[in-house]
Amino acid sequence: MALDLIQSVTGRAVHVPGDDIDTDRIIPARFLKCVTFDGIGEHLFRDVRFDERGEKREHPLNDPRFAGAAILIADRNFGCGSSREHAPQSISKAGFKAVIAESFAEIFFGNSTTLGIPCVSVGPEHRAALVARVSADPTTLVTIDLQEQVVRAGGDLAVPFTIKPGARESLLRGTWDPIAQLLEGADEVQKVAARLPYVQRAAAQ
């Protein structure tokens, strides 16, 4: 299974403010009733974007100046809460290719990487600088360069970012979906299973 090598992501960006944005907010539970992820992008941030009558609320994703943005900028501890992959799926299906935040919750980060969505962390001042830039000019092109580990915006702003080394490697090598590698290890898996007493016991029964 050949995957794209993800070396950089470029596009316009939009800032969704707020610390501790949880996955219930990213995609409310009632939209999890689906046996595929198709169409889930429409419901991204549903309850903060629309009121109960379906009228648009004030929200960056409802602002036409940011329509078509490919990079989501968030604050601290983005994606906390449930393990639902529906969260990064809805972000991706809504057209986003990467997320920049000060920090990410663990499961959300892992789910995103597995879908080939880089989640990169920048310091608070750098986050603020990026936000100021794209808010002042929503047409600013932002590039997340995974090789050099820097985010560039509008030609002159460049800020460093961090990302777990394992995630960075797998994005750069095109192994972000690990299934091919996991399948390759089948013989070794057998050996591990054979040395675990509880697995042997079940096999013997």
Place this chain on the structure above:
Amino acid sequence: MGKSLYDKVWDLHKVRTLPSGEDQLFIGLHLIHEVTSPQAFGMLRDLGLRVRMPERTFATLDHIVPTDNRKRPFKDALAEGMVDALRKACTEQGVTFFDLESGRQGIVHIIGPELGLTQPGMTIACGDSHTSTHGAFGAIAFGIGTTQVRDVLATQTLSLQRLKVRRIQVEGKLGPGVYAKDIILEIIRRLGVSGGTGYAYEYGGSTIEGFSMEERMTLCNMSIEGGARVGYVNPDQTTFDYIKGRPYAPKGEAWEEALGYWRSIASDEDARYDDVVRIDASAIAPTVTWGITPGQAISVKEKVPAAEDAANESERALIREALEYMRLEGGKPIEGTKINVAFIGSCTNGRLSDFREVARRIVGHKVAAHVRALAVPGSMEVARAAEAEGLDRVFREAGFEWREPGCSMCLAMNPDKLIGDELCASSSNRNFKGRQGSPTGRTVLMSPVMVAAAAVRGEIADARDVFGI
């Protein structure tokens, strides 16, 4: 220096290091449910793969099952479709499925332990973040996404980054009316909702050693609310006594052998930890949340924080947002806040001991007239055991509805939902905006006995006063 349980179990289950630097880890027990797993079978099919070790995966129904009328087909066609998709996939792939008629159905984190599937020294994965619950048995248990569910189905392994380990040492005797729920709310409040990112939490100390398995499960359950994907307690005699005789527990000679393994994987006396935190359990009071994250918690006797009290602008913004959503006023006591709904249940507090403890307190009390009160057992086994003791009658007499098992109003993917901006005193684990089914619904997390006290008074109240504890 010695090793922690986390490191021992990880090393035993490690298959190899992948080129990315992550480890390929063998998964000993895989639990699945109808919301995050049917899609994974579809992915498997698209790749032309089959389930590698079907005997290591077990399926149940919990999130979307109605708790009033379980007659099939469900009124909600989408829910029916998901159940159907899971049932078909399990049959096709030879995976054991605890269906509604099995007598064993229930919330995935309740039935695993109950059936003896959850055992010390295992790696346990499930497409659900509260998989950390199973850590109560000394397992490394964690939530995964749907694509990872596919990985486990296809290979019985995952690609993962090893975590650091933080020891949380809890000492001291709990005060009256204080429960495991209050301890974990206090830990989250102290360390923050993202304090556990990158860590596995090892809970220990005299308080935890004195805990029953059900209390340990409540504690480990909410590790994820503190940002820790994994939380565990070292296995001991309490653990072994709980497992013994359960349907999937080892028997006869195998039991002795299992005991040897279970003892061997406990953390060494001199284990090395990346961090150590100490908590004085005797100083903790009944705790409730006031905001929209589980870390926004105070003792029931405290006042709701005001934005001005915060140290910096980002905290002030968080407080303002929470107060506005919760429609609470900073600087005012939380006690006396009117509630509309009371919910006792969920994988945090939907076990037999929870219902026993509440029943013991509410005898002779009545739920306030304006409160809708729900008691939802976490599994068919919990329901049976509670009913055999007559607890259902105690709850009904007090004015609670006694429901069929499921996740119910914890997440409200079934018909149990808040309406409008109703405020719910809830024994569940998340108070996020919209969590209980209404986009403007409000949740206040607390222990089951505190929920009962709120139900009786019709407002947030100190259970110690209401029940004379």
